[in-house]
Amino acid sequence: MTWARLAFRLQRSSVGSAALVSLGLAALGAWLALSLPSMLARCDVPNPVDQCGTVYLFGSPMGDPALLFNLGIGVAMYAVPIVLGVPLVTSEVERRTAMIAWPLAGSRLKWLAWRGGSVLVIGLVLTGVMALAAEALVRANVGSDIGFASHGARGISLLTRAALMLVVAVALGAVIGRLLPSLLVGIALAAGISIVVQALPPYGVEPSELTAAEAIRYPMTTGHAYRAPDGTLISEDEANAISIAAYAEYSPEFPPDSILPTDVSYGIAGSRYHEVLARESAVLIGATVVAGGVAAFVVSRRRPE
Amino acid sequence: MSGALTWARLSFRQQKWELLLVVLGVAGVTAGMVWFANTLEALRVTSPQCLGGVSGDPRMSFSVPAACQAFLTEYYETENWASNLTNLAWAAPFGMGVILGAPLVAREIDGGTAQLAWSLSRSRVGWLLRRIAFVTLFGLVLLAVLAVGSELLTGAIFPDRTLGEDFVWFGRRGIPIVARGVGAILLGVLVGAVVGRVLPAVLASILVIGVAFTGISLALDQVNRSEATLQPMYAASGEPEQFDMAALDVAFGIETVDGEFMTYTDAFEDGFTPNFTDENGQVFESEADLQAGEPIGRDARLVIAGEKYPLLVLRDSIVAILVGLAALALSAVVVIRRRPA
Numbered sequence: 001m002t003w004a005r006l007a008f009r010l011q012r013s014s015v016g017s018a019a020l021v022s023l024g025l026a027a028l029g030a031w032l033a034l035s036l037p038s039m040l041a042r043c044d045v046p047n048p049v050d051q052c053g054t055v056y057l058f059g060s061p062m063g064d065p066a067l068l069f070n071l072g073i074g075v076a077m078y079a080v081p082i083v084l085g086v087p088l089v090t091s092e093v094e095r096r097t098a099m100i101a102w103p104l105a106g107s108r109l110k111w112l113a114w115r116g117g118s119v120l121v122i123g124l125v126l127t128g129v130m131a132l133a134a135e136a137l138v139r140a141n142v143g144s145d146i147g148f149a150s151h152g153a154r155g156i157s158l159l160t161r162a163a164l165m166l167v168v169a170v171a172l173g174a175v176i177g178r179l180l181p182s183l184l185v186g187i188a189l190a191a192g193i194s195i196v197v198q199a200l201p202p203y204g205v206e207p208s209e210l211t212a213a214e215a216i217r218y219p220m221t222t223g224h225a226y227r228a229p230d231g232t233l234i235s236e237d238e239a240n241a242i243s244i245a246a247y248a249e250y251s252p253e254f255p256p257d258s259i260l261p262t263d264v265s266y267g268i269a270g271s272r273y274h275e276v277l278a279r280e281s282a283v284l285i286g287a288t289v290v291a292g293g294v295a296a297f298v299v300s301r302r303r304p305e
Numbered sequence: 306m307s308g309a310l311t312w313a314r315l316s317f318r319q320q321k322w323e324l325l326l327v328v329l330g331v332a333g334v335t336a337g338m339v340w341f342a343n344t345l346e347a348l349r350v351t352s353p354q355c356l357g358g359v360s361g362d363p364r365m366s367f368s369v370p371a372a373c374q375a376f377l378t379e380y381y382e383t384e385n386w387a388s389n390l391t392n393l394a395w396a397a398p399f400g401m402g403v404i405l406g407a408p409l410v411a412r413e414i415d416g417g418t419a420q421l422a423w424s425l426s427r428s429r430v431g432w433l434l435r436r437i438a439f440v441t442l443f444g445l446v447l448l449a450v451l452a453v454g455s456e457l458l459t460g461a462i463f464p465d466r467t468l469g470e471d472f473v474w475f476g477r478r479g480i481p482i483v484a485r486g487v488g489a490i491l492l493g494v495l496v497g498a499v500v501g502r503v504l505p506a507v508l509a510s511i512l513v514i515g516v517a518f519t520g521i522s523l524a525l526d527q528v529n530r531s532e533a534t535l536q537p538m539y540a541a542s543g544e545p546e547q548f549d550m551a552a553l554d555v556a557f558g559i560e561t562v563d564g565e566f567m568t569y570t571d572a573f574e575d576g577f578t579p580n581f582t583d584e585n586g587q588v589f590e591s592e593a594d595l596q597a598g599e600p601i602g603r604d605a606r607l608v609i610a611g612e613k614y615p616l617l618v619l620r621d622s623i624v625a626i627l628v629g630l631a632a633l634a635l636s637a638v639v640v641i642r643r644r645p646a
Binding site: 013014017083087091176178179180181183184185 | 326
């Protein structure tokens with residue numbers, strides 16, 4: 001408790017800002033999730049009320065607030081950990097309090113464990129609240145069978161990304177030792193982490209051909225192909241050639257579907273989401289532990305000023 | 306002169322890493338802009354037949370020869386990446402305000418050096434001006450480089466348009482980037498002077514600069530709206546009007562039968578449900594009205610003609626600079642009245 005109080009007192013502005021952003025977004029997400037069913041019910045009738053026109057005008061049943069929420073979540077899931085993690089060591093080094101705090105703690109690793117642990121808990125609670133609200137909103141919008149919908153921006157997948165970013169930010173602050181340069185490099189690293197975690201899935205889970213039902217239930221699509229009317233797989237150029245010939249033959253009428261090539265999608269069905277999520281969580285938690293090790297190594301060896 | 310150089314050296318040493326990182330970022334983005342501009346130019350020279358004579362996006366046209374598909378995919382992917390760089394040019398002034406502006410005075414107060422500096426200096430205002438001059442000018446020079454690079458890239462993406470009289474990517478190229486930089490950096494300085502601590506000032510400046518420029522943008526939108534002209538999407542004969550690509554779109558909506566203009570949002574809020582539109586752009590409240598031929602108006606937009614581009618650039622830039630000067634004056638008041646510790 002003393003360490004948590006100390007963590008808050010030493011990082012009042014960053015904890016305050018992170019709390020404001022996280023709880024604000026969570027409140028917006030919760031409000032949208034709670035009001036969405038009634039909003040959709042009001043609009044899903046033959047003569048909807050006037051507001052439904054505005055609601056649908058933005059191309060989403062929820063309109064602007066939902067778009068803003070998703071944008072906010074996408075930024076906050078990296079910004080909150082950076083703001084919490086970077087100042088942990090840099091503020092001590094820049095203000096030269098590290099020279100006092102580290103010897104007083106008995107061991108630098110103990111200091112890092114308590115101070116970093118407190119900030120990590122605060123960060124996980126704040127991003128956890130955001131992750132729950134985002135998950136609830138996706139479920140309100142999509143239904144219970146959400147598959148890979150908004151993967152990475154809700155629930156456990158958001159939390160593991162945020163935890164990794166927070167520990168990377170702590171390590172970065174320890175390596176650079178100055179606040180603003182660490183923040184700038186942290187923003188660049190966040191962009192890099194965001195790109196990498198999008199490219200890594202499906203983490204060795206074997207893709208299969210998606211059935212028509214699976215293709216519309218939020219799968220993770222990994223590949224695409226075409227099938228000729230006789231059932232053989234063909235290239236895009238061959239599919240285009242068959243389509244052009246069919247349209248030319250039947251013009252100005254449309255050709256029957258039976259002579260046109262069909263799309264084939266490969267990927268992981270939404271029902272197998274937990275396989276991917278479990279592997280991804282293991283990879284990201286592993287990366288978080290490695291980043292924590294780097295932070296511990298740097299803190300134990302760096303000069304306090 | 307040597308005094309100015311001493312202050313410049315001092316400023317550089319105090320913010321060396323931020324300045325170096327910002328220089329690296331600007332150099333990278335500008336190099337990317339020049340590279341993309343040259344690549345697009347080279348692609349156009351390679352296959353002019355694939356790009357010529359097709360209006361809009363040629364990939365959407367069935368008349369595109371199969372041989373051009375791969376080329377067009379490459380061309381438009383390159384163009385898409387290039388246009389993202391101009392988004393960075395749009396965001397750069399605000400980022401400079403947060404990264405360079407906010408810590409300028411906040412660091413002196415936070416580190417306790419303001420007390421000594423203010424007592425040594427004959428006037429706090431003089432100290433403030435000398436303290437911020439180098440970093441502000443340095444930031445503005447970097448923004449000017451980005452502004453030129455962005456203008457060059459826009460010219461490469463839209464080679465057939467007269468950019469001096471065209472609102473395409475208004476605010477993402479040219480002088481407004483530098484002018485907004487003046488406003489954003491000096492707003493950052495003000496936040497830093499008020500807050501007096503580096504990290505809180507950086508975080509608060511994100512909010513203040515964001516809110517200030519959103520407000521400016523909304524206010525200028527209102528001015529634009531009062532100066533805009535109404536342009537129906539279809540002529541009275543039912544033929545589509547020539548779409549003026551160079552104009553600034555202020556609002557899309559309906560020209561009512563009374564000759565008034567209302568946006569779609571206004572229409573819904575006023576109780577209209579303009580959900581039905583015929584092939585001549587006439588808007589109806591219901592299917593019954595559509596069958597009866599009783600429209601409430603027709604599709605229209607409010608525009609400002611492309612010839613007014615230089616005027617609006619000048620006006621928006623002056624507004625941004627005035628905001629910056631007001632922030633500087635307020636910073637001076639804060640510095641004069643502030644207790645150092």
